[in-house]
Amino acid sequence: MRKIRAAGLVVLLLVFLYAGLSHISFDVDVLRLLPTNLRAVRGLSLFLQHFSLPNELIVTVTAERAKEAESATESIAGALRSRNTIVRQVVSEPPWEKNPVQLSEFVAWLVLNETPAESDALLARIAPGQAARTAQETLEKLSETISPQELALLGYDPFGLTLPLTTGDFFSQTAQSEFSSADGKFRVLYVEGARRFRTYRDNISWIREIRATISQTHLPTGVKVGLTGEPAFVADISGSMQFDMCSSGFVTMLLIGIIFWLCYHRHGPLRDLMTMLIVIFLVSLAFAGLFLPQLTVIGVGFASIMIGLSVDYGYFVYQRSLSHHGSVRVLQKDCLQNILWTSGTTAAAFFALNLSSLPGLSQLGNLVGIGVLVGATVMLGVFAQIAARYPKTDDRGNWGKRFFTSPGFVRAGIWFTLALLGIATVGLIWKGPPRADFSARTLRPRKSGAYDAMDQLTARLTNDADFVSLIVTGPDDETVRQRLEWADARLHAAKAQGLVTSYRSALPLWPSVKNQTCNLPRLRGLVNELPRLQQVVLANGFTEESLGLTRNVFQQFAQWGERKPPIWPENPASHWILRRVASHRDAQVAALGLLHPVPGKHQALANLLQGEGVYLASWGLLGDELLREIPKEFLQTIVGLVSLVLLILAIAFRSLRDVGLFVGITALVLATLAGVMSLLGMTWNFFNLAAILLLLGTGTDYSILLLLELRRNGGDAVAARATLGQVIVLCAASASAGFGSITWANNRGLASLGQTCALGLVIDALISIFLLPEARRWLMNRSHA
């Protein structure tokens, strides 16, 4: 019966693990880590939501010669087009370049959007008495112009329909090609996936197939191909997150295994402890898969941190089991109070991260909190049963006791810690506290082909990285138009005030319901004028071919016929032009513009453009806003956490002196950490500021445990070190191993969190073990004297 029950439990566990682990997904959007109430975060989120094009891969081709780049691009485009099961379309040039007729829908739409006065002017130009004169004027322009583009365009536009296309602000500033650098050595292809990507794994396998297809084109050496755009970012970052999570978990377990072996030299318990850690890791991961929608990059670090903390309960159970001679239940009962207290406070500290409005930090707190509780349950419920069966006649574990109480070791430890404090003080005086770095750099992966290719694309095609996106949103087209008009007036003022060097608003391209409603009834009948206009052009030196654009535009007006404004153009050429200008998604309409702020005027510009549904988005602006808001945010959370800890300690110690000592020690730990960070050239960023909270939550355990022990044994430092020295070293080493293993994470921010926490825990353990008992003894002696 017990066997059946055990088998049932194992099956249930396996089902749970399968269900949870198969649901794990990654959110590569770093903005999900940040508070959504910040305008810069909101602006960038809206940009990604509306204009990031999740199915569009950008392939960059770089070669030494323009001809090589051109033929390589053609080969790649051909190979990708042949894979129609994975690729819907490949765009290697503007859609209208091979088929200019496609542009006529867009021209018709621009005319439809003109003001009634402009529309009147067009009707006047083609009126029976005026059409011949208009054609003659066009002929005159054709003989005068020095612009090859105008020469090409006017030849097919005798009545000036393309006037809004050539005079609009929008097109006068979009001379940059999206497809090739001016020298032709750098080219770009836009590849749309045949299907939507459901999970990040779909994304990774699609990118792999694209790479394989490109590699089959056997490009000459010297031709370099890069992949970027949303699918490449997702594949790149998710892949590295998955690797970081698994590798850091594995490295942590390996380090813990080595630490345990060095302390106890026993195979069996080591094997069982490792098995428990794997179970805890998988169960916590399954929890995360089932109950958290998507893991963010900061959440990825949870696995190793959680293992590093959970193993503490394993050490404790094992240590107790060595001297325990009762039943399993008695051993469990013996450990229950301590594990409950420590895991409860650690989990509470991590859950307290929910006090912060930073979603990424809350997720990390919840994940580690859950993991710590799972760890405590598994160690107490399962490992204790196994540990109770280990041989009891064991003295090997006591070497640590002798080691930690030897006067030589204590003296060396005190001097080493004092030297560290001295070095940190020098660091603080010499270099000052670590500076803050909230730039976009800290949110980026260390290595990413997608980021590199995007950087190259920005440098080669736009030669300008210092632009700010202007996002204007609203529930419908008309509201967005009104907000665009508001923003346009402000931008005009901003230019007059010297805040922007130039700007490109979506307003010239935005449909006006009023204009369209007024113009359409007058324009849709123009198709009937074509025979007359044909006679006019033929009589004035033009061929029949010259009327092609006019014919298509007038037919388009007729096609729109009775449609109700707002009307948007729909063919591939129009879609291509408007894909980075307008978006209708998730019951929201968004318009995209571009600004070039004068250096140093970003904030003044952001203040000027604070209006409903109007957002400025750039990584630089985000960095500025984070620098302003995040320290405040952290300070509030730290004050909350410290107050909670002090309240608990005041109840536990009932001694102002011990509480004061705890505060002093904690301050010393943080000051030493700051000094060492300065010397190592480390900076505070959005990620590693969380280290302060984590140190307050976990590192302070060491000083609390020692203070409790010192109070219990009447201030005997030697006895306290004998009891807790080895445990604190084991716990600090394991937790540092956990944090340290994410030092090599691909995400710079996550890596800095690992480095700062590992460093902080080591400093905390050293100061607690070597200086705290001495400081307390000195205080006691002083008060007695």
Add this chain to the structure above:
Amino acid sequence: MLAVASAKAEQPNEKKLIQIWLERQHDIKSLSADFVQTRSLRSLQSPIRNKGHLWLVKPDLFRWQLGDPPKTVVVRHGRNVDLISPFKRQMRPLDPQEAQRQLGMQGAAMMDTPVAKNYADFISRFDVLSVQSSDDRCEISILPRQDDARKFLEGISLTFKVSDGHLLAFGMRLRSGAAIENEFTQVEINQSIPRSVFEFPVSGYEVLNAKN
């Protein structure tokens, strides 16, 4: 085909012809020439013909005008380039690079003579499609390597006298099917040109900004 033509261009004789033309340009200190420009468009029943004239004094004085009397005038003084429409009494300052690009297309590439410092520079900027010579006349067909020019250009042809390197004709074919041909006559090299030629009176003209 382009590859074959390029390979052909590397033959010593053809390379020498291009070098002769480039070297002659170095000797030009001033230039004055009449030209007839023919614009042929598929959308027009007959080509548009205009007379024009250009003056050049190295290093940075230049005037190019189209029409007789002139309808379009481009004047350069150092870094300043103005596009003038005498009939409309309008003047528009041009970005020098943009002016060079657009005028290059009109057969006035010599605004910045020489077109290339040497043969290597020339080859780095143009693909040579073909080189044909007979008697004292040589025609080079080229295509700029710059991608934005290749978008609407199919080719440029330069015809010059081999003996003295003087440009006889300049033509270009656009991808739209249009073509512009310039035939040069009355070419005077290194003759004195009064500075007043480059001072076009624009008093009372409307000054347009670049956007207009």
